[in-house]
Amino acid sequence: MKKWTLVILLLLSVSLVGLNGYLISNKGDTISRTMYITDWEKAKTGDVIKSFSTKGVVVSSAKEDVFFDGEHKEFLRFLVKVGDKVEAGTPLFEYRAPEQEQLKASLEAEITQKEEDITSVERYMNSLRNYQVRLPDSNGELENRDYEIEEKLNIVGDNITSDMISSAITQEIFKQQLEMDRLEAEITKLEQELNSLQSGGNQAVLTEASTVAGTIIKLDKTLTNPVVTLATNNYSIEGKLTNNELQKVETGMDVRASVQGVKEELETSLTQVDDYPIEEPTVGENSFYRYQAALTEPSDSIAVGAKADVSILTEQANQVTTLEESAIQKGKKPYVYQLTKASKVIRKPIQLGLSAEGKVEIVSGLKSNDVVVKNPSEIHVDEKSYFASKMHPLDISWSSFTAFSKREWLELILIGLLEK
Known part of the structure; x- marks a missing residue:
């Protein structure tokens, strides 16, 4: 009896090893393309803002x-x-x-x-x-x-x-x-x-x-005349722009400013941009151009002469689907590797919009909460690729089991048994 048991176990072991060997050697097979994914991220809804920083000073808006x-x-x-x-x-x-x-x-x-x-x-x-x-x-x-x-x-x-x-x-x-x-x-x-x-x-x-x-x-x-001159209590932030910065800005663009002595960040917009230099142009010297951003919110803590760190927002895409730039394979037809609920890895073409500070607007191809591979250049994917990731048993709930169909359960069990 023991002899037959050993024979059966030996045959099953040889069969399992042989089956795995066959599947591994067959390039078109699902198991040969199962990957262990450690880094991924979700697409999010947020703002993509392109801006540049400059300096300013608080001045009286008018005399x-x-x-x-x-x-x-x-x-x-x-x-x-x-x-x-x-x-x-x-x-x-x-x-x-x-x-x-x-x-x-x-x-x-x-x-x-x-x-x-x-x-x-x-x-x-x-x-x-x-x-x-x-x-x-x-x-x-x-x-x-x-x-x-x-x-x-x-x-x-x-x-x-x-x-x-x-x-x-x-x-x-x-x-x-x-x-x-x-x-x-x-x-x-x-x-x-x-x-x-x-x-x-x-x-x-x-x-x-x-x-x-x-x-x-x-x-x-x-x-x-005038016999009396007053500086009004209406304040603006005034500063100067280089020629390159001047080409990027227009009146009405949003401005964020951190003003000396004021705790909160102030929000305003460009109310004036001069297209003639502050000083007469000179050969071999850089020209600078005056800008102003009115401070519409009165504050007792704002003082004329206070220094300001200013960000001018030149382009904005608000409340759009966004993704980290590192998750995108760029080119004529940019794409990402999306991880589906069926444990598949698919190559997903996407359309890009505005990008700034490592974040990219996704115009089409993904929606918020879609999951993608974080470093796509490190993996190779075909149409039958699956993925596996680290298990977190404490995060498992009953709803996790009921989320899959019978067919999906069968596929996942086979992948787990045959994973090399």
């Missing part, structure tokens, strides 16, 4: 000049000094106006004109908001474009996106709101002057008030 008409008014005295911080409505200097009736008519005419200007600004802001609402999502195709508005926003170029237009509109609405605030402050100031004239008689002392908040940086005591 406000205040003028004095000495022909019909008598200057009395300044009420502020250089370095003073003022709010809209703060009196700057005093004066008298002998010809009051003429001045009253002039003030009333100015008030009417400012009110018409406010109406015009409101109409423009409404047209901007209406266009912004019509814009498609980040990846949508631009249709029914309003080229008149885009021209006013200085949006030009071949690679215009809805995100760029929307960002430029947000910046423009912010600037127009500042303009409307300035006009309303001027109307308040003119109405105060008018009330003073009407109640003060011929010798009324009038004041000229600031229309904006800011810091006094200049007083001209000789009364040469």
